Amino acid sequence: TLAFTARYEGPAELYTMPIDGGLPVRWTHESDASIATGWSPDGDVLYTTAHYSTLPQNQLVKIDMESGARERVPLYTASEGAYDGDGRTLYFVRPAFHGQVTKRYRGGTARDVWKFVDGAPEAVELTGAYDGESHSPMWWDGRVYFVTDRDGTMNIWSMDEDGAQLRQHTAHDGWD
16 A cells, blocks of 8 residues: 555645555545655554644654554654654654755754654654754664765665664765
């Protein structure tokens, strides 16, 4: 199943459809953007929205594909989430995308990748030593892949699960 965000009827809403094609199924009707970000290991769709927040802050929400039940991920200002293989660790971005698209942005609203282990007292920032953008985390095979402009252009990098052993995987130059 493919999860994606589309604007078929106006607002950006969450949809799924079979990977082989077929009709999309709309899962959200929230009027705030519902941005698909990933899957939990047990098959829930993970998405970012400000709909359930009492402040203008994005949060991560999971939808059970069988029942349609929604569960808010209990993290303040979490967006762009990805679980590890066993579903106990969530890699996410804080703060959420701010609409700022200035190349090589540095500053207080630059996104960072964070890690939250189920049962831990708080989340841990993994990319905070770099003052530019790091976002779109994806866990695979013991590493966290993400997009960052730390070499001057947005490229794909990875790090181990604790934020160390940085590796650059693409080397685009000039154009993100």
